[in-house]
Amino acid sequence: MGIERLLPCSVKVAKLIQKSSCDVLCIIDRQVPPELVEQFGECRAFDKAFDSVVSCFKSQQLNLPVVYSPIQELSDYHDVRTYQKAAAKSLERAIKAGFKSPLLLVPASKRFANAELCTVLGALDQLYVPIQLREDVPEQAKRIAQLSLLIETPRAEDIIKEALVLESGRMVARDIGVGDPERMAPPRVEDYVNNVLSSLKKEVISDLDVLQKDYPLFAAVNRAANQVSRHRGRIIFLEYVPPKPARKTLMLVGKGVTYDTGGADIKAGGVMAGMSRDKCGAAAVAGFMQIVNEQKPADVHVIAALCMVRNSVGEESYVSDEIHTSRAGVRIRVGNTDAEGRMCMADALCRMKEIAIERQLPDPHLFTIATLTGHACISAGDGYSIAIDNSVAQKAGHARLLQETGQSFGEPFEVSVLRPDDFDFNKGKVIGEDIVQANNAPSTRTPRGHQIPAAFLIQVTGLDKHGLESNLPIKYTHIDIAASACVFPEIPTAAPIVALAKTHL
Ligand SMILES: [Zn+2]
Structure with a gap:
């Protein structure tokens, strides 16, 4: 599919305000074009809130409406998301006012090297229309007709091109993430x-x-949903083979729980709403593959698995106390059917490990990406992904690099580390079971609630046999995006695919 079909509107580079055929000018920087200096000065003189709220007024000089959405005053602790937010707000205001062809002046920043790219991504954020609205009401498929961008750097064309490729991946991630069950x-x-x-x-x-x-x-989680043909689970493997011999191999597994009722440990008390977003991990992996497919890296091999399954409840539900043997031969006792995310990804992750070994793929790095735990939300806070390296990835400094890159592209990470007690927590309690899948308290009430599942995924896939001292160390990183992918009913953010693309492609 061409990238244009995945974009929210036509996007073009503008050279001059006057020749841009726009119907509104969107400004986020306090430094404004010479034609606007006087009017901005006048506004500031009578409006103390002028540089802290969004305003819409007409410029007599340019004979053009203006939306001014000022970048927030920056402290040492702000990051480039401040630019993204200002751009998104400017577009939101312009759309509310009824404009169809905004021109956004994209400022540079001495402090944030990627401010221009992030500003463009922030504006595009605001233009996303959920897939079901696009399909059901085609006349509402686009929020605006055209977005023009004025970026005063010789790299303007490249920045916009890159933003559109990244946006096409975010569109795919949002489409899958936002779609109802x-x-x-x-x-x-x-x-x-x-x-x-x-x-x-x-x-x-x-x-x-x-x-x-x-x-x-995976089959255990799928058992109840399998009774309804349109809900039947599948694991979708995707592969990009580079034109040159690969220097490294990325192998990504995404949690794609299309609806999480909790299973027989049913989510009670009104906490089930929003559980159609439990597929944002697989959605992010699909979005990442869209970026890979556009960028076509010369020497990076990428294999993905989307673990799409519905955690339904019914007479065929898997229930706590059941014993299952994982693909890697580890005996697992189910402790809580609402801990289905780790179940649905584990065997695909194990398959990735086998593929890396069987095909002797160069420098393999395995990932799981999942909206996995409520604990990630209380521990990282809204907007932050959490990266947990295994020993091998940690030695390579991976999570810190991902964090640094994410920070500079507006997709921040917290870094968590694994401890021996995270592995001990999962150990079987009686003869006949190697591992207990989960305890029966919500992750939010379990200390180390987001680290323990990463240990589980290492233990039940045999990745624990590929540590630093093994014959074949394998890098593995678990990314919990429960706090960053979306706050229901907001539109999914598509995190962390920009950070992943900028770190790994
Ligand atoms: Zn669950």
């Missing part, structure tokens, strides 16, 4: 991926016998 049920995610990522190599595992034999933990 029916529109983005597993079979329909497969259709969507077939349509959008048609040029990538693909393998879809949906046969029940194969799932039960090769992906038994």
Whole structure:
């Protein structure tokens, strides 16, 4: 699919305000073009809030409406998201006012090297229209007709081109993430991926016998949903093979729980709403593959697995106390069916490990990306992803690098580390079980609630046999995006695919 079909409107580079064919000028910087200096001075003279709220007025000099959405006063602790937010607010105000062709003046920043790119991404954020509205009400498919961008640097064209590639990935992630439990049920995610990522190599595992034999933990979660044909789970493998010999291999597994009822440990007390967003990990992985497919890195090999499954409740529900043996041969006792995210990803992660070994792929780095725990939300706070390296990735300094890159591109991370007690916590309690999948308290009331699942994923996939002292150390990073992917019912953010793309491609 061409990138244009994935963009929210036509986007063009403007050279001069007067020749841009815009119907409104969006400004976020306090430094304004010479034609506006006097009028801005006058506004400041009578309006003490002028540089802290969004204003809309007409410039007599330019004969053009202006939306002024000032960048917040910066402290030492602010980051480039301040630019993104100002740009998003300016577009929001312009759309509310009824304008259709805004021109955004994109400022540079001495302090933030990527301010221009991030400002453009912030503006594009605001233009996203949920897939179901685009499909059901085509006349509302676009919020504006055209976005013009004036960036005063010789790199303007490159910045916009890069922003559009990144945005196309974010569109894919948002589409899958935002779709309701029916529109983005597993079979329909497969259709969507077939349509959008048609040029990538693909393998879809949906046969029940194969799932039960090769992906038994996924199959347990899928058992209730499998009773309804349109809800049946599938694991969608995607592969990008670079034109040159690969220097490294990225292998990403995404949690794609299309609806999480909690299963038989049902989410009670009104906490189920919003659980259609429990697929934002797989959505991010699909979005990342869209960026890979556009950028076509010369020597980076990428394999992805979208673990699409609905955690339904019914007579076939898997329940606590069941014993299952993982693909890697580890016996697991289910402790809480609402801890389905780790279950649905584990065997695909194990398969990635096997592929890396069997095919002797160069410098493999495995990932799981998931809206996994409420604990991530209380521990990191809204807007922050959490990266947890295994020993091998940590030795390579990976999570810190991801954090640094994310910080400079407006997708910040907290870094967590694994401790021996995170592994001990999961150990089986009685003969016959190697690992207990979860305790029966919410992660928010469990100390180390977001680190423990990362340890679980290492233990049940056999990745614990590929540590620093092993014959074949393998890098693995678990990313919990419960706090960064979306705050329901807000539109999913598509985090952390910009940070991942900038770090790894
Ligand atoms: Zn759950």
